[in-house]
Amino acid sequence: MEKDFRYVWHPFTQMQDYQEQEPLIVERGEGVMLYDVDGRAYYDSVASIWTNTLGHAHPALTEAIVKQAQLVAHSTLLGHANVPSILLAEQIVDIAPQGLSHVFFCDSGAEAVEIALKMAYQYWQLKGRPEKKRFVKFVEAYHGDTIGAVSVGAIDRFHETYRDMLFETFKVPYPYCYRCPLSLSPRTCAHACMDELKTLLAEKADAIAGVILEPVQGSSGIIPMPDGYLREIEALCKEHGVLLIVDEVATGFGRTGEMFASDHDGVRPDLMTIGKGLTGGYLPVAAALATDEIYEAFLGTYDSNKTFYHGHTFTGNQLGCAVALENLRLFKEERVIEHVQDVATFVAERLEKFWDLPAVGDIRQKGLFVGIELVRDRETREPFAFEERIGWHVGNRCREYGMIMRPLGSVCLFIPPLIVTKEQAGAMLDILYRSIEEETSARVGGTLR
Ligand SMILES: *Cc1c(COP(=O)(O)O)cnc(C)c1O
Secondary structure: OHHHHHHOOOOOOOHHHHOOOOOOOEEEEEEOEEEEOOOOEEEEOOHHHHOOOOOEOOHHHHHHHHHHHHHOOOOOOOOOOOHHHHHHHHHHHHHOOOOEEEEEEEOOHHHHHHHHHHHHHHHHHHOOOOOOOEEEEEOOOOOOOOHHHHHOOOOHHHHHHHHHHOOOEEEEOOOOOOOOOOOOOHHHHOOHHHHHHHHHHHHHHHHEEEEEEOOEEOOOOOEEOOOOHHHHHHHHHHHHOOEEEEEOOOOOOOOOOOOOHHHHOOOOOOEEEEOHHHHOOOOOOEEEEEEHHHHHHOOOOHHHOOOOOOOOOOOOOHHHHHHHHHHHHHHHHOOHHHHHHHHHHHHHHHHHHHHHOOOEEEEEEEOOEEEEEEEEEOOOOEEOOHHHOHHHHHHHHHHHOOEEOOOEOOEEEEOOOOOOOHHHHHHHHHHHHHHHHHHHOOOOOOOOO
């Protein structure tokens, strides 16, 4: 603990505040459980920031890494190839939405977003349309923390500080009624969000390279797009000749009950980013996927200057690709997607009970991607103040009851490893229910405890 405080700077963490509490130092994991250095057990109810698919310390995944390490741990993909990255690219293309047939590997979701943005930007130059260089983003979007990804992000608390470092974008509302970005009633808002995008594309498509979006917004609090909207956005992009970039870093690999969230609507993006669950949450591998149309625009002679000059040192790392391959093999063998759908139905029933808690303002679920938004007043939707740290208090309470739950502001999350059983999911939701109840009962209705 002393050395953690002294040497480690934690991500998305106010370090002064962090040091006022005993840190939870994880030593090992097994299935949906994590154990700290004192041997205490915790349910991993957020799948180690939404990455874990088949559980911790899965023998087959561990073996895949060990076997590969005995051959070679890493060799470069810059102008050379390696076996696991080839086999993995083939597998990814096989399961990806139709039309995405080329895989550009990297190490994190943010990098995958940078790659997709640069590909889209350069694509239009190669097509003789260099004026198409702006991107359309959505209110409350999150695409990672590198500067390009922050430029297409729109969560003010994370992103405002860096405003002068960012490139210009167009911003449109994300269609979700509960938090209507246009402050309309649910009834009138249904198509108003779409109209903003429609108008923008009709007027400015000549200046726009692409539209980037999360099919379910993750970091802004698990906000699913209503059915059919993604398809409508796809049609608008096609109509106006702009590229559709779907960021599936959080939603990919079964999280929402289909292999990719795009599959719910049968959407075929021009570019797609993947990460988080790709390796089962074991090693940092991510990728940007592109269509033939985009890939082929970059083909030319050595001196044609059409090369995509981009790469990361550990691109295509063998250990990461080997464990991703095993993860995807087990997805098929153990019918993980069907399991997610089955458990998600059970979870939906159990979530109904949460409406008994007066502080629950909204419950949002897509598969095993669940957000429970806490409010001070359900009728008026008056939020808890930032300083009240309501989600953080609930998370602390969960920890006392043996569960790790990292919230997003006042949104509590339930994003377990995909292999969670109904029994385990029920136990986790019980802890969450009790923790919300205890932390909010004295706070709702205007009085602070
Ligand atoms: C997590 C996330 C990212 C960033 O991925 P990192 O691996 O943390 O860089 C990008 N997009 C979405 C939608 C995410 O949820």
